[in-house]
Amino acid sequence: MEVSFTQEIESLRLGNGQTFHGEGILAITKALLQSGVSYVGGYQGAPVSHLLDVMVQAKPYMDELGVHVEACSNEASAAAMLGASIHYPLRGAVTWKSIVGTNVAADALSNLASPGVTGGVLVVVGEDYGEGASVIQERTHAFALKSSMVLLDPRPDLACMVHMVEQGFRLSEASNMPAMMELRIRACHVRGSFTTKDNVKPALSRHQLIDEPASFDYNRLAHPPVTFRHEKLKGDERIPAARHYIVEHGLNEHFDGQHQDLGLIVQGGLYNTLIRALQQFGLADAFGDTAIPMLVLNVTCPLVPQQLTDFCVGKRAVLMLEEGQPEYIEQELATLLRRSDIQTPLHGKDMLPNAGEYTAEVMANGLAKFIGRYLQDPATQATADAARAWLQGNQTRRAEAAQQLQAPLPARPPGMCIGCPERPVFSALKLAQEDTGPVHIAGDIGCHALATFEPFSFGHSILGYGMSLASRAGVSPVMKRRVLSVMGDGGFWHNGLLTGVQSALFNGDDAVLLIFKNGYTSATGTQDIISTPDDDAKNSASDKQASLAHTNQTIETTLKGLGVQWMRTVNTYEVDTMRATLTEAFSTPFQGLKVIVAEGECQLERQRRIKPWIASLLKKGERVVRVKYGVDEDVCNGDHACIRLSGCPTLTLKDNPDPLKVDPVATVIDGCVGCGLCGANAHAATLCPSFYRAEVIQNPRWFERLVHSLRGSVVRMLQPS
Amino acid sequence: MSSNQQPISLLLCALGGEGGGILTDWLVETARHAGYAAQATSIPGVAQRTGATTYYLEVFPVPVSELDGRRPVFGLNPLPGRLDALVSSELLEAGRQITNGLASNTHTLVISSSARALTTGEKMVMGDGRRDAAELLALVNTHSRARHVLDMAALTKQAGTVVSAVMLGAIAGSGLLPFARRDYEAVMGDSSASAKASLRGFALAFDAVQAQRAQTAYVEQVLADEPEPTPTRARLPDALQHEFPPEVHELMALGHARVCEYQNAAYGDRYADRLRGVLAAEKQGDPQNLHGFRTTVEMARWIALWMAFDDIVLVADLKSRASRQARVRTEVKAGSDDLLRVYDHFKPGAPEFAAMLPVSLARRVLAWDRQRVAAGKSPWALPLKIGTHSVLGMLALRGLAATKRLRPLGSRFHTEQALIDRWLDAVVQLTALHAPLGHEVALCGRLIKGYGSTNERGKDNLLHIMDHLALPALAEPASGPQRCAAVASARQAALSDEAGVALDQALRQHGAPARPVKEQPIRWQHNPRLKVRAGT
Numbered sequence A: 001m002e003v004s005f006t007q008e009i010e011s012l013r014l015g016n017g018q019t020f021h022g023e024g025i026l027a028i029t030k031a032l033l034q035s036g037v038s039y040v041g042g043y044q045g046a047p048v049s050h051l052l053d054v055m056v057q058a059k060p061y062m063d064e065l066g067v068h069v070e071a072c073s074n075e076a077s078a079a080a081m082l083g084a085s086i087h088y089p090l091r092g093a094v095t096w097k098s099i100v101g102t103n104v105a106a107d108a109l110s111n112l113a114s115p116g117v118t119g120g121v122l123v124v125v126g127e128d129y130g131e132g133a134s135v136i137q138e139r140t141h142a143f144a145l146k147s148s149m150v151l152l153d154p155r156p157d158l159a160c161m162v163h164m165v166e167q168g169f170r171l172s173e174a175s176n177m178p179a180m181m182e183l184r185i186r187a188c189h190v191r192g193s194f195t196t197k198d199n200v201k202p203a204l205s206r207h208q209l210i211d212e213p214a215s216f217d218y219n220r221l222a223h224p225p226v227t228f229r230h231e232k233l234k235g236d237e238r239i240p241a242a243r244h245y246i247v248e249h250g251l252n253e254h255f256d257g258q259h260q261d262l263g264l265i266v267q268g269g270l271y272n273t274l275i276r277a278l279q280q281f282g283l284a285d286a287f288g289d290t291a292i293p294m295l296v297l298n299v300t301c302p303l304v305p306q307q308l309t310d311f312c313v314g315k316r317a318v319l320m321l322e323e324g325q326p327e328y329i330e331q332e333l334a335t336l337l338r339r340s341d342i343q344t345p346l347h348g349k350d351m352l353p354n355a356g357e358y359t360a361e362v363m364a365n366g367l368a369k370f371i372g373r374y375l376q377d378p379a380t381q382a383t384a385d386a387a388r389a390w391l392q393g394n395q396t397r398r399a400e401a402a403q404q405l406q407a408p409l410p411a412r413p414p415g416m417c418i419g420c421p422e423r424p425v426f427s428a429l430k431l432a433q434e435d436t437g438p439v440h441i442a443g444d445i446g447c448h449a450l451a452t453f454e455p456f457s458f459g460h461s462i463l464g465y466g467m468s469l470a471s472r473a474g475v476s477p478v479m480k481r482r483v484l485s486v487m488g489d490g491g492f493w494h495n496g497l498l499t500g501v502q503s504a505l506f507n508g509d510d511a512v513l514l515i516f517k518n519g520y521t522s523a524t525g526t527q528d529i530i531s532t533p534d535d536d537a538k539n540s541a542s543d544k545q546a547s548l549a550h551t552n553q554t555i556e557t558t559l560k561g562l563g564v565q566w567m568r569t570v571n572t573y574e575v576d577t578m579r580a581t582l583t584e585a586f587s588t589p590f591q592g593l594k595v596i597v598a599e600g601e602c603q604l605e606r607q608r609r610i611k612p613w614i615a616s617l618l619k620k621g622e623r624v625v626r627v628k629y630g631v632d633e634d635v636c637n638g639d640h641a642c643i644r645l646s647g648c649p650t651l652t653l654k655d656n657p658d659p660l661k662v663d664p665v666a667t668v669i670d671g672c673v674g675c676g677l678c679g680a681n682a683h684a685a686t687l688c689p690s691f692y693r694a695e696v697i698q699n700p701r702w703f704e705r706l707v708h709s710l711r712g713s714v715v716r717m718l719q720p721s
Numbered sequence B: 001m002s003s004n005q006q007p008i009s010l011l012l013c014a015l016g017g018e019g020g021g022i023l024t025d026w027l028v029e030t031a032r033h034a035g036y037a038a039q040a041t042s043i044p045g046v047a048q049r050t051g052a053t054t055y056y057l058e059v060f061p062v063p064v065s066e067l068d069g070r071r072p073v074f075g076l077n078p079l080p081g082r083l084d085a086l087v088s089s090e091l092l093e094a095g096r097q098i099t100n101g102l103a104s105n106t107h108t109l110v111i112s113s114s115a116r117a118l119t120t121g122e123k124m125v126m127g128d129g130r131r132d133a134a135e136l137l138a139l140v141n142t143h144s145r146a147r148h149v150l151d152m153a154a155l156t157k158q159a160g161t162v163v164s165a166v167m168l169g170a171i172a173g174s175g176l177l178p179f180a181r182r183d184y185e186a187v188m189g190d191s192s193a194s195a196k197a198s199l200r201g202f203a204l205a206f207d208a209v210q211a212q213r214a215q216t217a218y219v220e221q222v223l224a225d226e227p228e229p230t231p232t233r234a235r236l237p238d239a240l241q242h243e244f245p246p247e248v249h250e251l252m253a254l255g256h257a258r259v260c261e262y263q264n265a266a267y268g269d270r271y272a273d274r275l276r277g278v279l280a281a282e283k284q285g286d287p288q289n290l291h292g293f294r295t296t297v298e299m300a301r302w303i304a305l306w307m308a309f310d311d312i313v314l315v316a317d318l319k320s321r322a323s324r325q326a327r328v329r330t331e332v333k334a335g336s337d338d339l340l341r342v343y344d345h346f347k348p349g350a351p352e353f354a355a356m357l358p359v360s361l362a363r364r365v366l367a368w369d370r371q372r373v374a375a376g377k378s379p380w381a382l383p384l385k386i387g388t389h390s391v392l393g394m395l396a397l398r399g400l401a402a403t404k405r406l407r408p409l410g411s412r413f414h415t416e417q418a419l420i421d422r423w424l425d426a427v428v429q430l431t432a433l434h435a436p437l438g439h440e441v442a443l444c445g446r447l448i449k450g451y452g453s454t455n456e457r458g459k460d461n462l463l464h465i466m467d468h469l470a471l472p473a474l475a476e477p478a479s480g481p482q483r484c485a486a487v488a489s490a491r492q493a494a495l496s497d498e499a500g501v502a503l504d505q506a507l508r509q510h511g512a513p514a515r516p517v518k519e520q521p522i523r524w525q526h527n528p529r530l531k532v533r534a535g536t
Helices: A004-013 A026-032 A049-057 A059-065 A075-081 A100-113 A140-148 A158-175 A226-248 A270-279 A305-312 A326-337 A361-372 A378-404 A423-436 A447-452 A488-504 A535-539 A554-562 A575-587 A602-621 A677-684 A702-718 B020-034 B091-099 B133-142 B152-159 B163-174 B181-187 B193-211 B212-223 B238-242 B245-261 B267-286 B294-307 B312-319 B320-332 B351-355 B359-376 B391-409 B409-434 B434-447 B452-474 B477-494 B500-507 B528-535
Strands: A019-021 A039-042 A068-071 A093-096 A121-127 A151-153 A177-184 A192-196 A253-254 A262-267 A294-297 A300-302 A317-321 A440-443 A483-490 A512-515 A566-571 A593-600 A623-633 A651-654 A665-668 A691-700 B010-017 B035-044 B051-062 B087-088 B109-113 B144-152 B341-347 B384-387
Touching: A004 A019, A004 A026, A019 A026, A019 A262, A019 B087, A026 A049, A026 A121, A026 A158, A026 A192, A039 A049, A039 A075, A049 A059, A049 A068, A049 A151, A059 A068, A059 B035, A059 B245, A059 B351, A075 A093, A075 A100, A093 A100, A100 A121, A121 A158, A121 A602, A121 B020, A140 A151, A140 A326, A140 B320, A151 A158, A151 B091, A158 A177, A158 A192, A158 B238, A158 B351, A177 A270, A192 A566, A192 B020, A226 A305, A262 A270, A262 A326, A262 B500, A270 A294, A270 A378, A270 A423, A294 A305, A305 A326, A305 B035, A305 B409, A317 A326, A317 A361, A361 A378, A361 B152, A378 B133, A423 A575, A423 A677, A440 A447, A483 A488, A488 A535, A488 A554, A488 A593, A512 A575, A535 B181, A554 A566, A554 A593, A566 A575, A575 A593, A575 A677, A602 A623, A677 A691, A677 B341, A677 B351, A691 B320, A702 B391, B010 B020, B020 B163, B020 B181, B051 B091, B087 B091, B087 B163, B091 B109, B091 B133, B109 B477, B133 B144, B144 B163, B152 B193, B163 B193, B181 B193, B193 B500, B212 B500, B238 B245, B245 B267, B245 B294, B267 B409, B267 B434, B294 B409, B294 B434, B312 B341, B312 B391, B320 B341, B351 B359, B351 B391, B351 B409, B359 B409, B391 B409, B409 B434, B409 B452, B434 B452, B434 B477, B452 B477, B452 B500, B477 B500
Parallel strands: A039 A068, A039 A093, A093 A121, A121 A177, A151 A177, A262 A294, A262 A317, A440 A483, A483 A512, A512 A593, A566 A593, B010 B087, B087 B109, B109 B144
Antiparallel strands: A019 A192, A151 A300, A192 B035, A253 A294, A623 A665, A623 A691, A651 A665, A691 B341, B010 B051, B035 B051, B341 B384
């Protein structure tokens, strides 16, 4: 794993009255333990990876508590795990990235929500929406609505988030509904503190086993005809029970303010931003004291009709602040008001944008409209005017800044790491296409998706995690040239094996699949998978600098077992071989599925292993060889073809030291890990002869030193200055 | 309202892997250490791995002890224009946030590195695609209340640390936050080697920011045009000094020395002779010397570079010099006790060897290679990895370098001279007729560089532009001014993409034909799927 959580694991042990300092998602982890959770599962993905990672690393402590932790193979398997709480009073929690993970989990979630749960169930979803998001922009809210699940959206304050986890389990048990908690990226990564409680050992656990299985109960199955009864139960019993609990325990918060005739209704997760926006108009103070009454929905599904109508009745206007589209809450609220014949004007998406993150500026713009229409308060007039000028000024300033520039600034998308084993494959693919002509490339989720950016710009579609091979099924039959599907080993195990490989084999498809076997789900933080090199291989490796991806053959044996007949394994850094293999796959008469396993261990994990090993060798005064590539500045032709074929962050430009030449020359800066791509590309693509490979030998052996000095004296004689 | 006081807000910009998360943690810890409430957040999700990312921090400026148990509500994203500080480890990223409207000259202190980490888009351009730093610095100046611009990359290197420590030092030095220096230093630890390096980096940036006046001076210095690097003084022979105007001397001296070193003194005379023709033409085309002999100056550069074209003999010579070995030692940071092995990557093909052979032999070698390609094989080439540190490797390189004298017998030498003269003639004729057009064609010398296919492509492009856009001016002199613009835009386009899509577009736009399609073997591929259709 990319991050080590030694310190955080200690924080998980904190007891009554102590203070936890740290990240939001880890506070949630602690809250699960405080709630007496029996089992935890999930699938990694930003921004919730840390929840599971820290629990996996804290295995000894989890064993102590009796909490079972399962690193699931995908979100569907995590959701299915929650089935344990249907019959048994076990509290369970799972986590994943939404909306993508929720989509994968959909089948199991529906079948869980229908019979309902006995033990409390909490699905912690990282809502990857808005600025910096990496997936499609959709709301988890829709899922909670259609499956009748509870949806929690707590204020992004650690104490509130922790409180809502604890309440979430109780609410789930009181209503038999599974609960989801949506945490926006910034809330997951917020750094704050809260006062902890003792962890609760679950009553039923790995230590306290269940004696007998539950007796057979057809009502607990998601199977007709009882599913029709479940449908009735949802509306007649579960949702009312949930509403009752929400009101009784004050889960939604009502903050009063002096302007009684106005109101703001807001999703809990947006509360802080709304307060900061109100401050700009002088309508809230630093401590959240608001001048306009506010109803904060820490539970956004189900809504409590009475609570909403009570808040709205008698007001001149109410503004609903709801992020994303469609505006489910606003629509329900409008229906409620209409049904109760309450005439309070309701505003929302008419004053705020339909799509996009509700940042402080976006909210302030919406508030400006609302306040402008309904609030004339001499006490805050000056501040409000200044706020309006500020908002206007932002537009002007942006326009001015853009005008000041000759052209828009170049983008800086994420890229593959220094020495990444996947980069050479794309270099080879670029070269192979020079021979075969361009091919349609079905892309996938994972680090290799970064090849969609410069300098490669590869990939025609991304249909989901592990979906690349399946997504070519309709393209390849109608395409003259073969279609290439690119998949990581993470995607392969997540979904690709079944949806892609099995289907292609069954249908006898003519397809080319390239699997990046780097040993980890690297893009989510290098979590282990079934094809990760095991600890024995890592410990016994004599040269720890070498890739260890080949030590685990699970992917190859699986593919053979399924009946793949054309399979090639290629070391990714051998650009020439990879180019030839790709060309062969694109042109061979063999008609079935062709799989190229591109083998090269994730460089992040490799460096994690190498660095302490090298440090220990140097400390002991032992021999160490360090490799770095370089460019001869007087030989480099300034054409930068090497960069267009690599994109490595350490291969960059510097001013041409030759006063006659004008174009900058390539240079390799510090940080080069000596992966060998520069040399391989120089040969494979016949680049200019400016690249050299330097091997620096620290603590050389005595005879090496002797040979070197003899050789050096001859070489010096031959050399001109 | 009981308090209108708002938190102090900071937006930190960093690139993935620069320790932005650690910096944020340090700041939150420092606040706690100093007794202030603070909150930070980030969106590192997709910005992983060298992409641009931001971290956002708010600190309440009143100590917790004076808040009577009340807790401030902190924001999770910055208020554009009301941001108190924008801190960036990279100049372009500071500029990006400014164009996003985050910083304003009423509110924001901008602390930015002057160092650039070039984006891939800038690096991959065939010429020079780097953004002008002065433009970015101007942006910082316009949109900040106050600013500290310092070379954080240099300070980081000097301290042997990560840029996050330097950023922390700069923030501390600016006095923006109500914390003492010891509060910051306390959270960085002090025992381990990395903590010591962090503290060094912190101190360097702290002092640099504190030295306000020096900083202001620094910005002005950066903003001023950077002085050209002083070239190693080459002296032009006296006779040429007298013959050519002073404007030309500097580059001509370099060019003359270059071609003499490349071949011999006679080759230097040939260079001077070529330039003589240009000078005469320019005197004719621009009799009042309005442009300071700019075409001759440019040609002094480009003729020299073309005449000293890159071939394996030159590369062998450059790679086997002692000065080169010393340079590599510094570049790879080899210690004095470390041994260094250097391997050079070469892949000469048939054209490289043919270049060394007399014309008739060269033709046969190339014909053989073309046959190979026609038969579906890849062109012949010899991938070599030569250990320049070894005796054999050095002997091989010196041996090759020693064939310099034979170079004029080789086929390539003849081809190049002929092409140079063709281009030179065009420049001379056009300069005499319409000086600006001649100048534009002279500037096209920039297209000629490199080895193998890169070099071929450059030559093809130059000739195509010359023949179709420039030379028709000789027949219709009135079209001169219009052709100037055409040549300039085609030259730019030729440098913008390898495939020449932009160039073809530019050519067509100016009424010239696109470049001819290069022949390439076609591989036929049997597709059994089509059999079904054939059978029915």
